[in-house]
Amino acid sequence: MAQASYKQFCPLAMAAEVLCTRWTMVLLRELIAGSTRFNDLRRGVPKMSPTLLSQRLKDLEEAGIVEKKPVPSERGVFEYHLTNAGRDLREVVISMGMWGQKWVESSLSLKNLDPSLLMWDMRRNLNPEPLPKRRTVVQFVYHDLPSTKRDWWLVIEPAGGVDLCWADPGFDVDLYVSTDLRTMTAIWMGVTDVAAERDKFEFTGPKEISSTIQIWLGLSPFAVQKKLDS
Numbered sequence: 001m002a003q004a005s006y007k008q009f010c011p012l013a014m015a016a017e018v019l020c021t022r023w024t025m026v027l028l029r030e031l032i033a034g035s036t037r038f039n040d041l042r043r044g045v046p047k048m049s050p051t052l053l054s055q056r057l058k059d060l061e062e063a064g065i066v067e068k069k070p071v072p073s074e075r076g077v078f079e080y081h082l083t084n085a086g087r088d089l090r091e092v093v094i095s096m097g098m099w100g101q102k103w104v105e106s107s108l109s110l111k112n113l114d115p116s117l118l119m120w121d122m123r124r125n126l127n128p129e130p131l132p133k134r135r136t137v138v139q140f141v142y143h144d145l146p147s148t149k150r151d152w153w154l155v156i157e158p159a160g161g162v163d164l165c166w167a168d169p170g171f172d173v174d175l176y177v178s179t180d181l182r183t184m185t186a187i188w189m190g191v192t193d194v195a196a197e198r199d200k201f202e203f204t205g206p207k208e209i210s211s212t213i214q215i216w217l218g219l220s221p222f223a224v225q226k227k228l229d230s
Contacts, residue, residue: 190223
């Protein structure tokens with residue numbers, strides 16, 4: 001890692017030299033969540049420059065935390081997979097996130113609103129079980145954002161796959177969800193819920209889908225911390 005050494009034999013100091021560079025823990029969160037390709041990792045860290053992302057992946061490779069593997073079926077395409085050492089960091093990352101959820105003031109977190117990160121998180125944690133057993137398309141409309149960031153589509157396939165689109169995918173929309181970004185982020189973080197914020201939502205579509213949104217939408221993996229401590 002390209003940073004000054006603490007020059008201590010303490011294992012914590014040595015671990016900090018590897019893990020505490022800017023963006024490293026956030027990138028590890030994405031790898032642990034299952035992202036393996038460069039573009040998917042970028043969607044999970046949208047504020048991180050491609051150049052810095054490449055450098056951090058190289059750093060993690062050198063540290064033995066990540067392994068870069070070619071995709072046999074796609075020439076010139078690579079994936080990044082956690083090694084045993086990387087997978088061993090899962091509980092570290094989860095514990096750090098749980099600590100942040102518990103002790104960092106939620107109003108501070110809600111100043112860092114980012115629709116692309118929110119929708120990416122929602123996509124990979126969505127529970128398709130309560131939805132109809134067919135392709136279901138949900139369009140989120142954040143009416144407080146400019147037109148270039150306002151509309152997002154989740155395409156949920158009957159087998160459970162979920163795609164996130166920032167351009168109209170061309171399918172009929174089953175449910176339109178109109179709200180503001182702060183409200184949706186607060187719900188995702190577990191600070192509040194859909195029922196409590198009902199007056200800030202406008203649903204257009206079948207009630208069978210809109211009435212179960214809190215179930216299929218789910219919560220951030222770290223939101224459970226609030227529930228455990230309440």
